[in-house]
Amino acid sequence: MTKRLLEVADLTKGFVTRGADGRIAQLKALRGVSFTLDRGETLGIVGESGSGKSTLARSVVRLIEPDGGSIRFDGTDARRLSGRERSQFNRRVQMVFQDPYSSLNPRMTVRAALAEAIGVHRLRPPAAVDGRIAELLDLVQLPQEAAERYPRDFSGGQRQRIGIARALAVEPDCLIADEIVSALDLSIQAQIINLLLELQARLDLAILFISHDLRIVRHISHRVGVMYLGEIVETGGAEQVFADPRHPYTQALIAAAPTLDPGRRGRQEAVHGELPSPIDLPAGCSFASRCVHVMERCLTMPPALLSVDRTRAARCYLTENAAPPALREKSP
């Protein structure tokens, strides 16, 4: 068993939409996104709305068909799978959703939902299903009597636990967590983060953790990718990237994220301006319009993802003096 589980390369996806002038236009949600994910590893994807991070999540689990690029899962090309193999892929890569209210079928008890997931993939003989459900409830720290209840009987945090239990019911290797704590209150967020850390340690899960909240991504991830307008603009070890960000957007994002330090009240705003329209992208670097370090060539030619060191890369000319791109590492 190799350690490398998921290898995504050059993923692109466009949506047809209407521009401000009413003309039909192409919205480029993903513009060549590449990353790898190992077993037992958490890759955090951080970005604001319009960065394409949710499209990325849905493309990886094939809820959305990407336009181009490849998704290799455990050595096979996931985009070519069909029939039984596709169903197996779906089982092994599970998504947990943002909204704990709409992501559960309101007319099914917890037991029914879990039993269905176990049953469809024939993961346990019928006699052992109840035992497995008890196990799953333990795993996500819900009381056993929860099994007979309906989603409406639970609070947001508990529903999110049910969503996680349902994903785990099919014994996945990989979780795609799309903003799973964003809808929750602060004191509940910490509970779910802890649960995710614990589950990962116990089940050796690979986790793609997608969030707009830097503080949480920094805490939970081994490595991170920072997305801006459909591209990964910086990637590297979580601590490195957050302690010493190289891309001006990453720097702005970190400066803008509220800390608990009242001493920062007097500072200036972290970055001016707003996101350019994703249907009318600038010719050069997509961050150029807001960047304080902008140079002439930034406006005409988009920079490639340039290596900062062996594990880090940033899509910025400021990092140019470093080695050539080495983002896509060869799998062993």
Add this chain to the structure above:
Amino acid sequence: MTVDTVDRRPNRLQPPLIFGTAILTLMLITALLPQFVAPYDPTRFDYHATLAPPSLAHLFGTDMYGRDILSRILWATRIDLQIAVFSTVGPVIVGTLIGTLVGYYGGFADIVLNRLVDVVVTFPFLVLVIGIIAILGPGLTNLYIAIGLVDWVFFARLARAEILVQRRLDYAHAARGLGYGPARIIFRHLLPNAIGPIITYWMTDMALAILLGSSLGYLGLGAQPPLAEWGALIADGKNFMATAWWITVFPGIAIVVAGFGFSLAGDGVADLLRRRE
């Protein structure tokens, strides 16, 4: 940690549902056992009491042959309830099924269904049904067929819209992500969540079917004599309106009460389903 129970409002039965189901239950009993409820044989002629006004002996009066109006109305319940159920049950099943599949799969079938809906909606419903009966010939069976041919479209439209909404919710995405097949997603997940408005509309539709059945009965295109049917009863009295109003008025009231019962029950069911969410 315990399961916090979200404030679950006691599922108190609301007045509309109580009244509605009470009316429908009484109608059902009458329809099943009219011989025990009706004071007279509805077909018995009594030439000593023709066109008798309401009295203690004949609460709703008698018609030109001396038949007891109350008894005829009660017996007619059986026919009208039959019309309500038989002419709609087919459209509900077929329409829901088609609408559900079209809503889930979309594509060319969706375009066809939408155009069909446009066509059917443009025609007045009654005229369309009369047209079909004109081809098939009068009678109850043909009435069911005629209504069914048109009515399913409305259920298909409703089911399609509901499935479109449900299909976009995350639990539907989760089901796909768990590798469930389309049949399971459609019938076990989406449909049970989409069925509420369909059932509610069905109740209203049954009231409409009774109205339609009565209209056609009045025109002589529905139930054929000697069957007693509310619309036909009204037609019986149309020549005596000035002298014996009770022949037309009481069957009319029966239609109103039945319609009321169905709409109240429909509202009540809708309310109940909303509260269960």
Add this chain to the structure above:
Amino acid sequence: MTENLLEVHGLRTEYRSDGRRFTAVDGIDFTVGPGEILGLVGESGSGKSATLRSILGLIKPPGRVEGRILWRGRDIHGLAPSALQRVRGAEIAMIFQDPMTALNPVLTVGQQIRESLAAHTDLSASDRQRRAIELLDLVGIPAAASRLDDYPYQFSGGIRQRAMIAIALAAKPALLLADEPTTALDVTIQDQIIKLIQRLAAELRMSVILVTHDLGVVAESCDRVAVMYAGRIVETAPVATLFRSPRHAYTLGLLQSMPVGRSPRTPLPFIPGAPPRPGDSLNGCAFAARCAFVGDECRHGRPETRHVGLDHMTLCRRAEALPAALEPA
């Protein structure tokens, strides 16, 4: 010490639903000084939004508001609608979480600002036009004059929130009530809006009550903080004091559960359980069931306000048992 602009005493707000009464705000007191930014922080259902709505007189029967709401020393609670109208909108303005639904979609932004100016000032039509441009400029909308004739849907979320603030500023309010104004926005835009509100408060000497669930937003923008839990203000303090040495177990729990300054991938301290729901009957401290510092005295009687430092109030009876200061994050 200057006189307070707003003083709220014993505010109690009840909603009625399905024949049952829910206490959203359960007897709170607080003040807002001139030019001060007060953060009202709490989780969903803590009563922070209901507090704002009560101040503005937006609670309609069968909802009920009790207590005194002193505006420049005058009780505005229970004022006739016309008298209240002169205060609301003119002296107190409000902005909302979702500017898309708070703005009228069929009117241009310029029309909406001019409408507000017409209602609250004596400016002539041409002055209103000029002032509208000034206001858009003031809230940092680039090329303000050219955006006046745009409709809200033509704006991005951040610009919409700025436009919303411009409309609120039209009447030169002395107090701005901001209900989660940045929750729907992205981090970089949230930062811009917070900085804008701070700048406006300072430049216009305008007071602000900033309602938020994000302690980070409070730390970075407010002068004073009131923490709400289950309908009560459990702790009030100057922002520096609160973030250094919280004196309520709930505040402490919230601060500790933030993933800030923790070693990566270690379990975060968390508050077990979930807050009580409106309508739950409580005996003793509302937080007792989830509290790590709970003592016997916490389980009975209604907690009373205690002064634990300069301008620092808490309801916590175990304040002395809490750690003296938090490690700086």
